[in-house]
Every structure is written in C-alpha cells, then in structure tokens.
Amino acid sequence: MAEPKRNDPAPLSPQPIAGGIAARALGARAAPYLGDLNPEQREAVETLDGPVLVLAGAGTGKTRVLTTRIAHILNLGRAHPSQILAVTFTNKAAREMKDRVGQMVGQIVEGMPWLGTFHSIGVKILRRHAELVGLKNNFTILDVDDQIRVIKQILEAEKLDEKRWPARVLAMLIDGWKNRGLTPEQVPSGEAASFANGKGKKLYMAYQERLKTLNAADFGDLLLENIRLFRQNADVLRSFQERFKFILVDEYQDTNVAQYLWLKLLAQTTSSNTVLSPSSPGRDTDLGPARDRQLDGPKSATADLGVASPGDPRLADLREDVDARHKAGHDESVGIPVMRPPKNICCVGDDDQSIYGWRGAEVDNILRYEHDFPGAKVIRLERNYRSTGHILAAASQLIAHNEGRLGKTLRTEDELGEKVQVTGAWDSEEEARAIGEEIEQLQREARERGEDHPLDEIAILVRASFQMREFEDRFIQLGLPYRVIGGPRFYERAEIRDALAYLRVIAQPADDLAFERIVNVPKRGLGDATLQMLHDYARKKRIPLTEAAAALSATDEMKPKPRLALRDLMAAFERWRAKKDSMPHTELAEIVLDESGYTDMWQKDRSADAAGRLENLKELIRSMEEFENLQGFLEHISLVMDREGAEAEQAVNIMTLHSAKGLEFDCVFLPGWEEGLFPHQRSLDESGRAGLEEERRLAHVGLTRARKLAKIYFATNRRIHGMWTSTVPSRFLDELPEAHVEVKEAAGGAGGFGMSGYGASRFDEMNSFGSSYTTPGWQRAQARKGRGGFHDNGQPRYVPDGVFDDAGSDDDGDQPRPEKTGRRGAKREGRKPMIIEGELVAKSTGTLSSFTVGERVFHQKFGNGNVVAVDGNKLTIAFDKAGEKRVVDSFIERL
DNA sequence: GATGCAACGCTTTTT
DNA sequence: GCGTTGCATC
Numbered sequence: 001m002a003e004p005k006r007n008d009p010a011p012l013s014p015q016p017i018a019g020g021i022a023a024r025a026l027g028a029r030a031a032p033y034l035g036d037l038n039p040e041q042r043e044a045v046e047t048l049d050g051p052v053l054v055l056a057g058a059g060t061g062k063t064r065v066l067t068t069r070i071a072h073i074l075n076l077g078r079a080h081p082s083q084i085l086a087v088t089f090t091n092k093a094a095r096e097m098k099d100r101v102g103q104m105v106g107q108i109v110e111g112m113p114w115l116g117t118f119h120s121i122g123v124k125i126l127r128r129h130a131e132l133v134g135l136k137n138n139f140t141i142l143d144v145d146d147q148i149r150v151i152k153q154i155l156e157a158e159k160l161d162e163k164r165w166p167a168r169v170l171a172m173l174i175d176g177w178k179n180r181g182l183t184p185e186q187v188p189s190g191e192a193a194s195f196a197n198g199k200g201k202k203l204y205m206a207y208q209e210r211l212k213t214l215n216a217a218d219f220g221d222l223l224l225e226n227i228r229l230f231r232q233n234a235d236v237l238r239s240f241q242e243r244f245k246f247i248l249v250d251e252y253q254d255t256n257v258a259q260y261l262w263l264k265l266l267a268q269t270t271s272s273n274t275v276l277s278p279s280s281p282g283r284d285t286d287l288g289p290a291r292d293r294q295l296d297g298p299k300s301a302t303a304d305l306g307v308a309s310p311g312d313p314r315l316a317d318l319r320e321d322v323d324a325r326h327k328a329g330h331d332e333s334v335g336i337p338v339m340r341p342p343k344n345i346c347c348v349g350d351d352d353q354s355i356y357g358w359r360g361a362e363v364d365n366i367l368r369y370e371h372d373f374p375g376a377k378v379i380r381l382e383r384n385y386r387s388t389g390h391i392l393a394a395a396s397q398l399i400a401h402n403e404g405r406l407g408k409t410l411r412t413e414d415e416l417g418e419k420v421q422v423t424g425a426w427d428s429e430e431e432a433r434a435i436g437e438e439i440e441q442l443q444r445e446a447r448e449r450g451e452d453h454p455l456d457e458i459a460i461l462v463r464a465s466f467q468m469r470e471f472e473d474r475f476i477q478l479g480l481p482y483r484v485i486g487g488p489r490f491y492e493r494a495e496i497r498d499a500l501a502y503l504r505v506i507a508q509p510a511d512d513l514a515f516e517r518i519v520n521v522p523k524r525g526l527g528d529a530t531l532q533m534l535h536d537y538a539r540k541k542r543i544p545l546t547e548a549a550a551a552l553s554a555t556d557e558m559k560p561k562p563r564l565a566l567r568d569l570m571a572a573f574e575r576w577r578a579k580k581d582s583m584p585h586t587e588l589a590e591i592v593l594d595e596s597g598y599t600d601m602w603q604k605d606r607s608a609d610a611a612g613r614l615e616n617l618k619e620l621i622r623s624m625e626e627f628e629n630l631q632g633f634l635e636h637i638s639l640v641m642d643r644e645g646a647e648a649e650q651a652v653n654i655m656t657l658h659s660a661k662g663l664e665f666d667c668v669f670l671p672g673w674e675e676g677l678f679p680h681q682r683s684l685d686e687s688g689r690a691g692l693e694e695e696r697r698l699a700h701v702g703l704t705r706a707r708k709l710a711k712i713y714f715a716t717n718r719r720i721h722g723m724w725t726s727t728v729p730s731r732f733l734d735e736l737p738e739a740h741v742e743v744k745e746a747a748g749g750a751g752g753f754g755m756s757g758y759g760a761s762r763f764d765e766m767n768s769f770g771s772s773y774t775t776p777g778w779q780r781a782q783a784r785k786g787r788g789g790f791h792d793n794g795q796p797r798y799v800p801d802g803v804f805d806d807a808g809s810d811d812d813g814d815q816p817r818p819e820k821t822g823r824r825g826a827k828r829e830g831r832k833p834m835i836i837e838g839e840l841v842a843k844s845t846g847t848l849s850s851f852t853v854g855e856r857v858f859h860q861k862f863g864n865g866n867v868v869a870v871d872g873n874k875l876t877i878a879f880d881k882a883g884e885k886r887v888v889d890s891f892i893e894r895l
Numbered sequence: 896g897a898t899g900c901a902a903c904g905c906t907t908t909t910t
Numbered sequence: 911g912c913g914t915t916g917c918a919t920c
Contacts, residue, residue, distance in 0.1 A: 090909060090910080091909090091910085117909085117910065119909085119910045122910095141910090143910090162916095219909085219910050220910095222910075254909095355907080356908080356909085358906085358907065359908065359909075463906070463907075464905095464906050464907070465906080465907085466905085466906090486908080489909095520896095523896085523897085525896075526896095527896050528896085638910090639910065656907060656908090657907080658906090658908065659907090659908080677906090680906055682905095682906060682907095683906075683907085694907095698907085719911085720905090721904080721912095722905095722911030723911080896920105897919105897920090898918105898919085898920080899917105899918090899919080899920100900916105900917090900918085900919100901915100901916095902915085902916085902917100903913105903914090903915085903916100904912105904914095905911105905912095
C-alpha cells in the first residue's frame with residue numbers, strides 16, 4: 001500500500017540517533033522528558049507492562065502521556081517503531097501524534113507504520129490478506145453515497161418498496177451491526193426481523209455478497225473483515241500479535257464493539273500452540289444467538305434467546321469466544337505451560353467525554369476495562385492544567401449528576417478566575433447580538449491594554465449546526481472575522497466526488513459505483529434507460545459495467561444516440577487509461593476533467609456556488625501533488641481528505657460541541673442552553689436516561705474547553721422548524737453550582753438561588769426579585785415568559801401542549817416573529833406540577849400508551865376528541881374542533 | 896430525458 | 911421555513 005506522503009513537518013530539533021533507537025540500551029540515561037510530568041502522568045508513561053487504563057480528564061495532559069509513552073518505549077529499546085500499534089479515531093489525531101512523537105525522538109517516526117486510525121490500519125492489514133476474506137488487494141473503499149446506491153440495488157432486486165423500506169434505514173441498520181462486530185450470520189434474528197418483514201438478515205447477506213463481487217468494502221468492513229480475518233486465520237492473527245509488542249489506544253471511550261473486539265484479538269497473548277489452528281476456525285460460537293449480558297454478570301450462562309438489548313450491544317458470546325480461545329491457548333499448550341504476561345495494551349480515555357454513543361461508541365468499553373483486561377492498572381489523571389477554578393468546579397459538579405461513570409475529581413492549582421456566566425436572551429437573534437457585543441468588548445479591553453485580542457482564542461460552541469447561521473449573520477454585520485469549523489467536508493462535496501469517480505474508473509475499471517456516478521455527468525444523454533440496459537447486460541454476463549458498456553456500444557442493440565455517447569465515453573476512458581503511467585497524475589486529472597466536459601459543465605453553470613466548485617477542483621488537483629501516483633492518492637482520499645487551507649487570519653471559531661472535543665480556547669461561548677435543544681429532545685426520546693447523560697457529558701465537554709472564560713446563554717424564544725417556539729432554560733443550568741456561577745444581569749446575583757430541580761428553575765424566577773437587569777431583552781424575556789401564553793403548562797417540552805410540530809399550534813407561535821416591544825400583560829401563572837427528570841425520560845422513551853384507538857379524550861387546549869392512532873406514547877387525536885393533531889399522551893385525559 | 900412540483904423531515908459526524 | 915428528493919409531466 002502506498003503510504004501517503006504527508007507533509008509532516010520535520011522534527012523541531014532533529015537529533016540524529018546513531019544506529020537507530022534500538023541501539024539505545026535498556027536503562028539508558030534518565031530521560032529528560034520524564035521530568036516534565038506529574039507523578040500520575042509519569043506512572044502512566046512508565047507502567048509499560050500489562051494492560052493499563054489511563055483515565056484522563058479534560059485538560060490533564062492525555063496526549064502528552066500517550067506520546068511520551070511511545071517515546072519512552074522507543075528510548076528504552078523495548079520495541080522497534082514498527083512493533084508499536086497506536087490507534088486513534090481521526091486522521092488529525094494520528095497526525096498530531098506522529099508530529100509530537102517526532103519532535104521527541106527525531107525522524108524515527110517515519111518508521112512507525114502502525115500509528116494511524118483504526119480504519120487506516122484496518123485497511124493496511126486487509127490489503128495484505130484480502131484474498132482470505134474474498135477480496136482482491138486493490139479493493140475499493142465505498143463512501144456513504146456508494147453504500148446507499150448498492151443497498152438500493154439490493155432492495156430493487158428484492159422487489160421491496162423503497163418507500164416503505166428506505167435504503168438509508170437499512171444502511172443504518174447494517175452500519176449498526178457492523179459497529180457491533182456482527183456478521184450477517186451473527187445478527188440476532190429478532191433484530192433483523194424489524195426490516196422488511198424479517199428480510200433484514202437476508203438483505204445484509206446479499207449486500208455483503210454484492211460488495212465482494214464489486215471488490216469493495218464499506219467503512220464498517222474495514223474492521224469487521226479484519227475481525228473475520230483474524231478469527232478464521234489463526235496464523236495471520238498470531239503474526240500480528242507477535243509483531244505488536246505494545247498497543248496504545250487514544251480516546252478509548254469512543255470505541256465501538258467492533259473496535260473493542262479487534263483490539264482484544266490483537267491484545268491476546270499468544271503461545272506457540274494455541275487452539276487457534278487454521279484447521280479449526282473458531283466457528284464454534286459464531287453462529288450462536290446473541291445473549292444479553294446481565295448488568296453485573298457478564299457471563300450469564302442462561303441462553304436467553306432473541307434480541308440483544310439495544311442499550312447493551314456487547315454480545316456475551318462474542319466476548320466469550322475470545323475469552324475462551326484465550327484460555328484454551330494456555331490449556332492446550334503441550335510441554336512447558338506457557339504463561340506469558342498479559343499483552344502491553346494501554347488505553348487512554350475519559351468516560352466523561354464519551355459523546356459518540358449515537359454512532360456506536362460504547363461507554364461500556366471503558367467502564368468495563370478492568371474486567372475485559374484482567375489485572376489492568378487504572379491510573380487517573382485528575383490534575384487539570386487548562387481551566388481556572390470556577391470553570392472547572394462548575395464543569396465537575398455538572399458531570400457529577402451522571403450515574404454511569406467511573407468518577408474522577410478534577411483539580412486545578414490555578415486561580416479561581418472568573419465565574420461561569422449565565423445570560424438569558426429574548427430570542428436567538430438577541431443571543432447572537434449579545435455574544436457579538438461581548439466579543440467586541442473583549443477586543444476593546446485588549447486594545448486598552450495595548451494588545452490585539454486573539455480572536456482564534458474565542459469559540460462559540462453550539463449544540464446543532466442550524467444555530468450557527470444566526471452568528472454568521474451577526475458577525476458579517478459587525479465585520480467580525482469568523483470561521484466555521486466542520487462544515488461539509490471537502491471530500492463530501494459533489495464536485496469532488498464526481499472528479500474522484502472519474503479517477504476511480506480510470507484506476508479501477510471495475511469500479512461500477514464510480515462509473516454509475518459519472519456516466520451521465522455532465523449530461524450525455526445516458527439516462528436511466530441506458531443504465532438499466534447496462535445493468536441487465538452486466539448482471540447476465542457477470543461483468544463490470546464498464547465492460548458491459550464497451551460491449552454494448554459496439555453492437556446495435558442500443559439506440560444510435562446513447563450508443564454514440566457511450567462509445568465516446570468509453571473511448572475517452574481508454575485514452576486516459578493509456579496515459580496513466582506516462583504522465584504525472586495531476587496532469588492526467590486536469591486532462592480528464594477537461595476532456596470529459598466536467599469543468600465545462602461548472603463553467604457554464606451560473607449559480608452562485610459554481611465558482612467555488614471550480615476552485616475546489618483546483619484545490620483537489622493541488623492536493624494530489626503530495627502523492628506519488630494516482631493509486632496512492634485514491635487510497636488516501638478514500639480514508640481522509642481533510643479540508644485544506646485553514647486560513648491564517650485571526651477569527652472567531654464557530655463549531656458544534658462535538659467538533660470542539662479535544663480543543664481549547666481562552667474564551668468559550670455556549671449558546672442555546674434550552675430544554676429540547678440542549679439537552680436535545682431527540683436524544684431524550686430515543687435514548688432516555690442514557691441520552692440525557694450523553695448530553696450532559698457534551699455540556700461538560702463544552703465547559704471544559706474554556707481556559708479563562710465560559711459564558712452560557714439561553715434564549716426564551718427560538719425558531720424551530722421555522723416556527724417560533726417558546727423555550728425553557730436547560731436543566732443543566734440548574735445543575736451548575738451557584739457558588740461558581742454568575743447570572744450576569746442579576747442584581748446581587750444570589751437572591752433567588754437555591755431552588756433545585758428544574759421544576760422551579762432559578763432561572764425562571766429571576767425577574768421576581770426586583771431585579772435591575774440591564775439588558776432590555778432579559779426583562780422582556782422574563783415578562784414574556786410569565787405571560788404564560790406560549791408555554792402555559794410549563795412542561796419541559798420543545799413545543800407547547802405536547803403537540804408535535806406538524807400539528808401546528810394555535811398559539812401565538814405562528815406570528816412571524818415575536819413582537820419585541822408589544823408585550824402583553826404579565827400575569828405569572830404558577831407552574832403546574834413538574835415532570836421530574838426521571839419521569840420525563842421514562843415518559844419519552846416510547847413506553848406504550850395506555851390509551852386505545854377510538855377512546856374519547858380531553859386536551860386542555862384542543863378540547864374533546866377521539867383517539868385515531870397510538871404510536872408509543874404519541875397519540876393522533878381527531879379533535880372535535882381543532883382537527884387532527886399528534887400529541888403526547890401525558891397531555892391527554894380520559895373522559 | 897429534462898423540468899417542475901409536491902412531500903418530507905429537520906442533532907451530533909469519523910472513517 | 912427551507913432544502914432535498916422522488917415522481918409525474920411534457
């Protein structure tokens with residue numbers, strides 16, 4: 001595999017090491033790098049043998065431990081660079097690690113071929129042994145678009161109604177299974193039954209077969225096929241186990257089950273003769289039904305059949321499979337009993353920063369580490385070097401509300417600094433305006449000190465990307481430079497994918513998906529009819545589409561027009577392919593884009609973004625220069641493609657909380673702390689308490705990004721799905737410790753504090769203490785809130801009255817925009833009994849409603865009606881006057 | 896095969 | 911309220 005040549009900066013202080021790192025004898029001079037570490041960090045670096053879990057809280061020097069540990073291993077000569085497996089999740093993290101290790105030990109990192117993302121290492125291993133899992137070593141890696149396209153074809157072949165059984169739903173299911181390390185045979189039947197009347201499993205199987213004929217793997221396969229490879233080929237597994245003397249894992253809390261299994265397999269200790277002989281591939285348990293793991297007893301022997309509980313996808317039998325073999329390896333060894341010490345695996349992570357449960361990450365992996373890797377040493381890093389006291393205290397106490405955590409107490413020796421500020425705004429626009437003003441204020445203050453405020457040190461962290469727009473608008477008005485981080489990724493852009501598809505077809509004529517993508521881009525008059533014909537022909541003859549195209553365009557089976565178009569296209573591809581090896585690949589790319597009419601297409605396009613797209617294409621070609629050939633470039637691209645050229649100019653950073661993980665800023669703004677948005681309603685609905693806890697971790701991540709200033713905002717009104725909706729301050733606000741929080745506009749601050757439970761949020765009551773809030777918006781917000789019109793039941797829901805947005809509310813919500821000055825009488829209604837947190841969560845997790853269809857019911861706002869349909873706890877009701885609406889059952893009374 | 900209109904849905908995102 | 915997507919029409 002062509003290892004992409006990245007422009008890794010040269011080590012800062014290149015110290016040539018004579019004879020390589022290994023030459024440094026064991027117990028070489030006391031390493032200077034150890035001196036910079038605190039005792040816990042040092043322990044984490046120096047505990048080289050056996051399994052280690054480093055619980056590294058936010059800002060405690062996690063990356064430093066990881067990189068120093070690698071340097072230490074190399075320095076002691078305990079392993080060659082090529083014997084260290086170091087995995088990260090993102091390419092960025094991998095690159096950073098490479099750079100930092102490089103700085104510590106010199107160019108030697110060039111020789112660390114196994115430092116990379118789970119996926120890039122997975123590909124590397126898979127390419128070496130592709131034939132063992134039914135692929136050729138030049139297999140293509142499918143992106144999400146390709147994946148959906150393949151699944152659509154499968155569904156079509158099965159004659160399933162795409163309307164009822166959408167391809168993306170199946171894609172999500174399959175992804176989920178792959179995340180959990182499940183091959184088609186291993187999918188619990190109960191679970192697969194939920195799609196297409198029980199065809200789920202069969203479709204998954206068909207999909208996998210199709211991938212094999214396409215010589216392709218999707219992202220999930222990169223790991224899953226590795227696991228299969230290891231399970232079925234003991235010799236291969238053993239060779240890797242022996243190769244990797246040390247395993248290091250970054251962000252362990254984000255690993256999914258597949259990644260866990262992969263690590264566990266590699267971290268098994270091998271003895272010279274294990275039970276894993278090639279003749280007996282460990283199929284013994286592969287077909288077993290999934291078993292629920294009991295909460296405390298992971299190995300409940302009872303073979304309760306059926307569905308693995310969704311909350312706990314780690315399947316006991318898979319685990320036992322591994323464990324059993326591990327044990328067998330010892331038991332069955334002949335001669336001298338081989339009792340090797342456990343593998344040197346070191347996982348670093350923070351359970352309090354696990355925010356990717358929704359894409360398959362298993363917090364459980366980190367919570368159960370000591371069980372999974374017996375004898376593991378757990379080291380806690382609790383000294384925070386990032387945030388000042390108040391911020392850290394606020395973040396710590398917030399996260400303390402979570403139950404499912406290992407528990408850490410972050411400490412700082414830093415000063416208390418500024419309290420965390422909480423500010424209420426009337427609506428999201430005012431929120432943006434207030435933040436804009438604060439930033440300008442920071443700039444002014446800096447100027448008074450005779451400095452420029454580094455805007456790079458300011459970040460606005462939002463829960464959902466739609467929140468960004470408001471800030472962008474505002475900052476454009478103010479002329480405040482900003483950058484949005486994590487927008488649509490470069491490689492996801494249509495023009496980039498199209499261009500890549502051309503190159504893929506050149507490099508690999510059998511790449512049907514790429515061919516399909518561009519066969520009629522730009523328009524060549526080759527539409528669905530032609531494509532269908534090609535498909536039929538290709539399937540009949542079992543050949544790739546390009547071959548089918550070549551064959552068909554030479555006969556007169558096709559109408560003359562498409563025939564000629566197709567013939568031209570095929571000829572062009574032949575021409576390009578012929579040039580492939582005789583000219584630089586960048587030049588070839590230019591020719592291809594030119595001759596295919598692709599650049600032309602965008603040049604003729606007069607839409608606003610056409611120019612940007614052409615620019616992107618140029619950027620693409622520029623980025624190809626880093627690679628030696630087309631092959632190497634495509635390999636890289638299928639795994640990465642970072643957006644290049646982050647501008648050097650100072651600018652405020654706008655991003656989601658998710659993409660802020662791992663970053664830090666002097667000053668962090670956290671807008672949108674409202675029930676429904678943060679914590680996000682959908683998270684609560686879909687994952688209940690676990691969802692709430694993940695949201696809380698997200699809040700914790702947000703706060704701990706700040707070094708010196710953390711400012712939280714909430715708006716009383718927000719536009720959701722185009723409708724103005726009144727909102728309730730986030731329960732997380734109430735969970736913040738008073739002593740470390742300052743309610744910015746409140747006079748004297750503390751007057752109203754002390755109420756707990758967000759039923760009577762202290763933030764609701766703020767205006768009843770004769771406050772002297774300065775912001776008009778704050779006053780308006782409070783007045784408005786008390787009015788009770790928008791949200792008279794006080795339920796912590798997004799939309800009033802439990803109505804789902806599609807039903808439309810007869811509230812003032814349909815005003816184009818809440819009138820800012822014209823408020824109406826502020827008669828404060830006492831809040832109705834509150835739903836406590838636990839109940840809310842329980843209520844929204846789809847418990848079946850006790851109401852039945854046809855029942856006569858009453859709703860506070862809509863009056864009497866009949867239940868038309870029941871969907872979990874959501875009822876569709878035909879109201880006598882108000883018409884049909886969808887409502888949560890807790891708002892309904894029996895008559 | 897291109898164009899226009901209705902229907903849907905709408906958190907977070909890496910590889 | 912907006913953008914995408916699928917289907918029907920010309």
